Amino acid sequence: MTNLTQTLSDQGVTHPDVRRSNLGLALRHLRDHGPRSRATLAADLGMTRSTVSTLVSELIERRLLTDGPLVQNAVGRPSTAVELDGRSVCGIGAEINVNHVSTMALDLRGDVVEERKLALDARSLDAALVLGHLADLVRETVACLDERGASTVGLTVGVAGLYDQTRDVLTHGPNLGWYDVPVGTILRSDLGGTFPVVVDNEGNLAAAAEVSPGDPGRQDILVLHGEIGVGGGIVSGGRLLRGSHGYAGEFGHMIVEPGGRQCGCGRQGCWETVSGLRALLEMAADPDDPIRNPAMALDDRLAEINRRAHLSDARTLQALEDVGVWVGIGAAILANALNPAAIVLTGYYAAVGHHMRSAVERELRAGVLAPDSGGTRVELSTLGFSAAVRGGATASLESVFADPTQVPRRAAVAGAVV
């Protein structure tokens, strides 16, 4: 039996919905399992070849698929592989951080088409001005996509702070110095409403980027994102857990050491006071050490730490060990609650993770109730600091995979002249 919806939507299912669902199913299957012929697609999905033929031809009309190369099998008529059309639609992700705004456009296949970044100091500028700069970047990106003949299906923006998705307002953005800013509303009015604009927490989007659709080992994961603060996201059954207001994933302010160090949030013993980048730097270097100079770029600091660790500098290794222990302690708390298949370390954790990993794994084993049978893997992200924008772009594209009919039908263009 095919498992139909248990969503909250309390509307009846009609025939167009069946079509939508099956179009999306075929599209997602090709994304998750790669190009293949109509016949194998039909076999995979348990549908007839005729049905798949009509689905594929509709998706081609909507320019989401293209006929690929002819594949010679051992016997029988050769098959024409169908594959995702990367050139027609793109999703845009964006990020608003203390020292920059940036955008990234991904095509249907997940390949980067465009990337833009503007350095600025969000603290010294008005929120409206910063959002104006971001809107400029987005407009440039959209124009660039138009030139290539690609249409934009959506924009998803990650902000550093607590974003209330029920009210569409950034309620607390201490790093940016923004409070109660209706980011979504402002951007929508600024951009003119030609495509949907969604705003979410940065850590949540970074977590979404780590989900490999179709990989069963990546459906229940916990993403820990380390910078000065520590955040992340929870993915359960392939879906991001947002919580009732969208505030889920604020791991940095779990109190792991009652009465411990003073945190910037005003409390004591928050996890990020012992596992954030500041804790590492203070343990690893004296105050006059260049890596503690705020002027030094983040990438350079981390490269320097890796260099020292590689040279077996005792103090650096000890600092990484100590932070790793705390990361593992916090990870174990969350693993007991969530039982993820993997914990993915991103942000600065990914950069210096090779030297922290064993400590994290040790503490995780020590702190999890059933380490042998519930075994949680520790993995390092390869996405780097662009995880949030990538996750945003992926999220924008997700709506197309859920409902391909939102992309307009066009006459099949036979060899368009460029």
Place this chain on the structure above:
Amino acid sequence: MTNLTQTLSDQGVTHPDVRRSNLGLALRHLRDHGPRSRATLAADLGMTRSTVSTLVSELIERRLLTDGPLVQNAVGRPSTAVELDGRSVCGIGAEINVNHVSTMALDLRGDVVEERKLALDARSLDAALVLGHLADLVRETVACLDERGASTVGLTVGVAGLYDQTRDVLTHGPNLGWYDVPVGTILRSDLGGTFPVVVDNEGNLAAAAEVSPGDPGRQDILVLHGEIGVGGGIVSGGRLLRGSHGYAGEFGHMIVEPGGRQCGCGRQGCWETVSGLRALLEMAADPDDPIRNPAMALDDRLAEINRRAHLSDARTLQALEDVGVWVGIGAAILANALNPAAIVLTGYYAAVGHHMRSAVERELRAGVLAPDSGGTRVELSTLGFSAAVRGGATASLESVFADPTQVPRRAAVAGAVV
């Protein structure tokens, strides 16, 4: 647009699926919003009256609905309310605990039809024997339901321990002294396979019981279940979060006080060492106090604690305060990670919760990043210690609401003679 499935099921949607989905939708709507006429049902679901008529008549043939009383409206023809038929199908929930096995049968409306309980000492008996006793209870319940003309649609069993749902094995049951026991397989072969048998963690089922279907304020909740150990469950978007192996919700072994008290699991500083029932009893009473005598029944101990608290006994109040503080600290950790709309206290927390609540709320406010905007309510469960069996029975019934066609069609019985 109606939101169709994004489930992992990678099979195509066919017409019978549409029917299944709409039958389930109508059935759930009547469960969640109460009896109503076909016409209002059609209006609510955005379907035509004729469609709803056929859906309802099919559900009546399957004996899931019945025509209710005629309702006189202000004008026009009076409507016949349709309502859930409580007499035809029942789901059974069961529980395996240290000192008892028990069952509960619920009808479609969620009303208790049958309840059985057998006291035993699981530690001193062989697992197969205990499961045999449980199977007896289940058989008795089924026979009793048969007599009433109700059929059993499923059995869901909660066990105290880590139940690996991917392998269908209870891997760790320290309280029961059970390790690697294939509970599901044993029960299925014992019961003969006339209905599906599912096994899950006790805390997860108790959490499932707290979800009020249709209540938007109960879709993202965190359930904390206190006994000697502390467990619970996470409900996100109305669905239970199970994690990759089904081990999610083991909150009791989160380490909240590194280097703290020794726990039965071998580690130090586990949350249940400071928030479990043992911690409360040890703080509230001397070793020779009757409430610390293991022979005393749990309910009686809690009643005595409530009595003393009501008389303003200083030591009792202080103990409740201290435990409440620790419950709040742990709750805050989880609330930062999960951002639930409500935290529901069950088990012994619910019994003595009136005297702990203010401490819990205070610490929760103190430990959550944005208490004002993300406001998490603290609620006391009213289900008592039967939450797990009730949740099991509810889970068994859930399959009917998801796919009503699994219940066989019968000829419409006109006024059956009893």
Place this chain on the structure above:
DNA sequence: ACTCTTTGTTGGGGCAACGCCCAAACTAAG
């Protein structure tokens, strides 16, 4: 050249929702 195998398309049939119509049942007037 002929058969065998696999692919992709075409036409007919059936299921299920939709739209429209009508009998039924009751209220509110005249």
Place this chain on the structure above:
DNA sequence: CTTAGTTTGGGCGTTGCCCCAACAAAGAGT
């Protein structure tokens, strides 16, 4: 008491979309 007005619930034909069966297309092997 009759008549108009309103709402309910079911029957009939239409439409959308998937399934089944048959068939043309395109090679590989003999």
